[in-house]
């Protein structure tokens with residue numbers, strides 16, 4: 001079973017409408033013809049409609065940075081899976097550590113969002129990962145296991161293959177400190193074993209587990225050389241065309 005690598009750029013609260021149009025246009029052109037890799041950009045919510053229009057017909061996909069789990073009702077300020085799919089979004093980042101920390105998203109909320117995406121036509125990029133204190137206290141395995149089990153618990157085995165899991169050690173996000181390829185591989189291997197326990201080996205071999213945390217054009221290939229790293233979630237280095245496209249190109253190798 002071959003897994004197609006997936007690279008997503010998370011623009012966070014950066015780039016206005018004009019910048020979004022211009023950079024997506026450049027990325028689309030620069031990546032035309034690059035195969036064996038799926039790639040997406042997650043811009044600010046207010047420019048999602050324009051972004052989806054801009055990439056229509058190309059291999060560049062659009063992801064939302066967040067989504068709510070309810071379909072409709074009195075939830076001021078939120079948007080649903082259907083609102084995103086009607087624009088043309090294909091993915092949503094769910095449970096990013098910034099949302100967990102700054103917007104109090106618990107494992108339960110993250111799981112509900114993953115479930116809503118799976119029930120709709122949106123692929124969740126479900127994030128998990130330990131903080132520095134947890135790593136230094138030797139808690140990586142227990143923290144990651146609890147977070148991943150909570151996500152897997154709401155996914156049914158038929159849809160499971162669509163899920164994308166993103167290991168993002170919090171101490172590596174935006175800090176310039178990347179996990180070593182071996183540190184990342186160790187966690188990705190653990191996560192693949194958790195998936196095997198829950199869904200069996202054939203599903204575990206299909207689910208993509210991507211890594212995020214200070215990925216850049218220089219370290220992307222080394223990370224991607226690890227057996228269980230199936231793609232990259234990229235913050236800072238996705239803001240410019242040159243570095244994002246270089247990362248996507250380094251990732252364009254099918255995973256056995």
Ligand code: PEP
Nearest residue numbers: 173174212213214235236
């Ligand atoms: C992220 O925000 O998901 C991220 C990985 O950021 P950075 O690449 O800047 O560390």
